[in-house]
Ligand code: PBG
């Protein structure tokens with residue numbers, strides 16, 4: 001008789017046939033750095049996640065390094081905004097200062113920098129507004145400036161999150177012709193227009209003041225389009241293909257895994273984090289177990305890289321079970 005239970009009989013045999021495992025190396029930890037001094041502010045909808053200024057960030061970075069987390073994804077929160085987000089390519093912008101600070105004081109940390117405009121524009125859109133919509137090609141030129149400026153500050157990898165068409169081709173060309181041919185690009189290949197970004201937008205004050213992001217982010221109804229978009233990024237020279245959000249889009253992660261041989265990343269976004277935290281706080285679910293199960297499902301779906309606000313908690317659990 002077929003008996004699946006033979007291989008479930010003990011912890012030992014279960015671990016021998018286990019198909020997927022989380023490891024601390026899989027994770028990229030997002031960090032919010034705000035311009036100013038003496039800031040350590042917990043994001044109200046994301047318990048345990050803080051906005052720091054550069055003079056207080058070291059406690060966070062020390063912990064990240066000591067937990068064995070190898071990589072951080074930086075988001076800047078500027079003191080002032082304007083129509084184009086010109087701060088994004090200033091040598092003294094919050095991202096540039098942060099990258100220099102981290103690479104100097106924590107050289108072992110691999111710094112992935114978010115490249116976008118929504119935290120820096122007064123209208124909150126991910127590029128230059130022309131009438132009521134974002135001007136794709138004008139935004140590409142500013143994305144090049146922003147990227148080169150992050151790289152001059154010492155960034156290790158670029159992750160452009162704005163969903164402008166042609167981003168990867170444009171950035172690859174700009175990087176290659178400026179001596180950054182060895183810097184990888186992680187493409188937000190499949191980024192859906194999702195309500196799961198809500199807590200993040202509170203955290204960095206980046207909600208669009210009018211309209212929404214439906215003209216540039218993808219429709220959650222679409223699956224075939226994800227492959228089209230990932231193929232564009234693949235051909236344009238992306239090194240890593242990302243799916244965002246993660247948990248409602250596990251099918252898309254698996255589609256990319258089955259169709260491309262490049263590493264697949266997923267972004268376990270703010271709303272996914274907040275929902276688990278909220279339910280756990282109420283005592284309705286076991287937060288730790290739900291967290292581990294959710295993250296494991298992303299790995300099983302085909303992601304080898306997980307960007308997650310849970311990274312520190314996972315690292316502690318993995319350390320303690322060793
Ligand atoms: C936009 C951006 C978003 C996130 C990071 N950068 C989405 C958005 O506001 O449309 C979301 C990350 C999260 O929710 O954790 N460039």
Ligand code: ZN
Pocket residue numbers: 116117118119125126161162
């Ligand atoms: Zn944006």
